[in-house]
Amino acid sequence: MEHNDKQVHIIETAEKLFALHGFAGTSIRDISREAGINIAMVSYYFGSKEKLMEAIFHHRITHAWIAAEEMADNNILQPWQKVEELIHSFVEGMSNKSYFHSLILRQQLSNEMSPIASLMDSVRERNTNIIGKIIREGQANGDFKQDVDIPLLLFTMVGTAYQTLHSRESYRKMHNLQHMTDEAFMAEMKRRLKQHIFFCLKQSYHK
Amino acid sequence: MEHNDKQVHIIETAEKLFALHGFAGTSIRDISREAGINIAMVSYYFGSKEKLMEAIFHHRITHAWIAAEEMADNNILQPWQKVEELIHSFVEGMSNKSYFHSLILRQQLSNEMSPIASLMDSVRERNTNIIGKIIREGQANGDFKQDVDIPLLLFTMVGTAYQTLHSRESYRKMHNLQHMTDEAFMAEMKRRLKQHIFFCLKQSYHK
Amino acid sequence: MEHNDKQVHIIETAEKLFALHGFAGTSIRDISREAGINIAMVSYYFGSKEKLMEAIFHHRITHAWIAAEEMADNNILQPWQKVEELIHSFVEGMSNKSYFHSLILRQQLSNEMSPIASLMDSVRERNTNIIGKIIREGQANGDFKQDVDIPLLLFTMVGTAYQTLHSRESYRKMHNLQHMTDEAFMAEMKRRLKQHIFFCLKQSYHK
């Protein structure tokens, strides 16, 4: 399950190309050309194109969301601070690993039964549980209403973030922010996005 | 630009397969098998696989959103009613043409310059203008705050709806609604979804 | 065997395209597009693409070379005048029906047994006989040497004319005749060509 440097290089190259052109739209030749490796390396290291895709998911998922779980169990932060922290880490995660999140979205669109699909299902379930734990804690201490629809809340967070990050150029144009540097613009957009999501959730379910 | 019955049949079959498996992941052979037609028909009618994809978009987009434009100019409805109506028609549209909306999402993920991309850009621009018009009307009569971030508002609506409709089975399982018929469940989910989006927007930006 | 106007139009269009791009390199679609007729017309009128090719040859050959035969039997002209006349009519024929002569050359390159090949063989035999008759007449009255190699003589005439007419632009450039009109240049080139061929033959075999 551990990958050496060369394997990681292939994985991340493939992640990018699969994200941009889809699984079927990316040939092993494309990957090997972009990564500067031999065509036979993919089959050699991963067995097949399919298995390479699975390797990408395992590579990314292994170390993810552990922090979130710890935070949910944290006793110092207030529920709303936890939500804020969750939104923050989610938006940052998505914008840092944007290729991977494109992959997730693509995988979700092809609703097939596959090892990857099962893996993602379990991830989604875990995420729901984390949020559920926070929400229930908030309901217990009177911060949240009783009729919060947790999945919808998760969908709003995920969906809004997806949509915004994938439409960054439209967003920039609509707000006439072309004068900013790329970095400054991204920072500003993420700031507004986090605030916006937080407002959406807070106002909807605040008691 | 007009398509006969057989052409529409091919278009809708391709729309479904492209939505499920992607453009590159769907072969003309797959389409012709599923549609029960000869393999050569696709090239015969549309010229190429690429042109077939364009035909799908033109087929769907031609008659869309005209109602929304009319509604925005409507003088009887209040701004918030218009937003409600917009959410309603958007969610209904997306759930009725779910394959097509998967296609849009896929197209958005491959951020390439193409005739289709330009077409979608203009559609997005039009949608933004419609909402903008409603919001500004609401700001004028004091219904909305002044600092509404219209693009983010659009992204929340679109993103939440996408995410929910594509995760309908997860949603069903999380709420233990397996006892309902498919129709009843969909109706209930859409009801909750519309209400949720409306709350998100209303509470965030209501003055 | 008689062709109506529409059929002749198809024949001549096909002749041009076959000459330029070869038989296999020209599709029935190309022909019908260029001729402005329906795709099914070729099969309808001629049965098949192959049969259309045969029709082209029959169309052109039926009325050809009859004059040459008459001239050979003529009693007034001297043998060398007949040769001169032959060269003249051959060069003119080739430059007037240049597409057809390209076809002949192409057919000759594919040394296949076919109805067309047999037809051309008989034409070549007839041409050889005509020249043979003139030469023998010249040998009888002492104008020609006895050891004239008639086929080689024919090949020189045909080959030189072919080569020159197909390299007209090279010829023009080599002689810096770009200032002339196309018509004037062609006339001049044909004049030189005829004279050149005549000299080649006359000087070689004149007694």
Next chain:
Amino acid sequence: MEHNDKQVHIIETAEKLFALHGFAGTSIRDISREAGINIAMVSYYFGSKEKLMEAIFHHRITHAWIAAEEMADNNILQPWQKVEELIHSFVEGMSNKSYFHSLILRQQLSNEMSPIASLMDSVRERNTNIIGKIIREGQANGDFKQDVDIPLLLFTMVGTAYQTLHSRESYRKMHNLQHMTDEAFMAEMKRRLKQHIFFCLKQSYHK
């Protein structure tokens, strides 16, 4: 630019088939069947059918005509001996590489602009220069007339040789030489052909 044995085998097989049936009339399937190789090898080695055609020309042209250039600059031979030598090497070259010369002729018939066409143009120019050099040398020492039309002279040499070598069977039949072995016949025909061309040129332009 260097080709291994297998590539040369493919090149020469394709050369033969293209010569006999034309470029469009020869499928990659035909070539691979005749050469006893896998269909994908052509694309694998040469990239495309078109590139294979270019490879044929580069393969043949690279080492050609260098001898001729050296001979033209030779100080021992007399101009007429050089012409004789030129005719000899040209006829031999054409009969040894008859498939390739069919290809050249075919390429010339389709007067298209292509990398190959440019290549052939430069070859033709070089050949003309070589002959021109010899002729001018002959004019200087009084062997040739002043008004020699060099291009026409070249066309006679090339055209006669082409025409004769491609009509060898007709020639054999016309002279009743079926009793000779193929080798003996070819030797005899080439002997007569060279002499014939030499006479044509000599008598036309000898002072």
Next chain:
DNA sequence: AATGAATGAGTCTTCATTCAT
């Protein structure tokens, strides 16, 4: 451990031809 050579299956597209009208 790593790779260049090779291939059978599959890709999209075009072909000449047929047939119902």
Next chain:
DNA sequence: GATGAATGAAGACTCATTCAT
């Protein structure tokens, strides 16, 4: 008599994968 619709076969080319080295 003439044609638009339709198709099976074949076209060139690319694919993921294997194997000998």
